[in-house]
Amino acid sequence: MTEAPLRVFIVEDHQDTLKSLRMYLEQSGHTVRSGRTLAEALTALSEYPCDLLLSDIALSDGTGWDLMSELGGARPRYAVAMSGFGTASDISRSKAAGFRHHLVKPIDPDALDEQLARAQTERDRA
Amino acid sequence: MTQAHERVALAALDSQQLELTQLLHDTLSQNLSAARLYARVNRGALERACPEAVASAVTLEQVVSTAAEELQDLIRWLRPIRLGDGDAVDRLAELAQLASRALPCEFRGRTEIGAALEVQTELVRIAQLALHGLVLRSGAHRLELRLDMDAQDLIMELRASGASAMPNDFVERLDQRARSLGGSFAAEPAADGCSAWTCRLPRGSR
Secondary structure: OOOOOOEEEEEOOOHHHHHHHHHHHHHOOOEEEEEOOHHHHHHHHOOOOOOEEEEEOEEOOEEHHHHHHHHHHHOOOEEEEEEOOOOHHHHHHHHHHOOOEEEEOOOOHHHHHHHHHHHHHHHHHO | OOHHHHHHHHHHHHHHHHHHHHHHHHHHHHHHHHHHHHHHHHHHHHHHHOHHHHHHHHHHHHHHHHHHHHHHHHHHHHOOOOOOOOOHHHHHHHHHHHHOOOOOEEEEEOOOOOOOHHHHHHHHHHHHHHHHHHHHHOOOOEEEEEEEEOOOEEEEEEEEEOOOOOOHHHHHHHHHHHHOOOOEEEEEEEEOOEEEEEEEEEOOOO
């Protein structure tokens, strides 16, 4: 069990990726909620103050970049983009949208752990 | 076949390949990515419940991770790159970086080029196909990608140390792409244990 579990919100439309991420995070003691579309995420995030947002970029009704833009000032403190594509322009677009990091799929669990640790540090500092 | 017909045929081929790589990403790659996380979850559970089974869980995770990364690299090599204005140099540098995952590959030359977008896109596509072929089949132990231009042409040179000769159809396919824009892709005489190829593309209207 993690010392200071995070409240994590995942936006992912691929069922097994979502399920495996959820299992991985819950195994470490984090609390997880999720949405499969941009619309679901916008509704859920207005009622769920999370410490970390993990969002896929390619969603059925928009992009993770759109999500960040539409959340505006209601963005979670720490947000990480997930995508199968990781060119310099993808990464800089994620940074410009307000994501702190751009994880390239297949997601390396160690790289994810690093982002969890950073999100915990940010949360504890606040 | 006229140059215009060749351009249409190559565009159709690239479009088909884009669709195929998107499909590979949406299906196999996503599932392998999920399997990688499941394997880590499984390992974590076994560490607590059945330590003697952890070694095989670690091996399984390594195998799945390798397969997922290899597939993702393959998709990056095969997926035709769509360029925005003026980012051909960045894409070439990224391709050199991708090749470096297999063997040392250095990118040298201009940091800015002036050429029509269609010409820059084709140059990057030729570099992508050529580097992938060299990584896969040449047995080279070092690659170098150089970019230059003169008043008429963009000039890209590929050098491979210790490479065996590439099959004629490899060079022919890339030359066909270059010819569709009035350019050329050809092998240069080998020297100092290096094989070299030069691609020239007319810069076109900018």
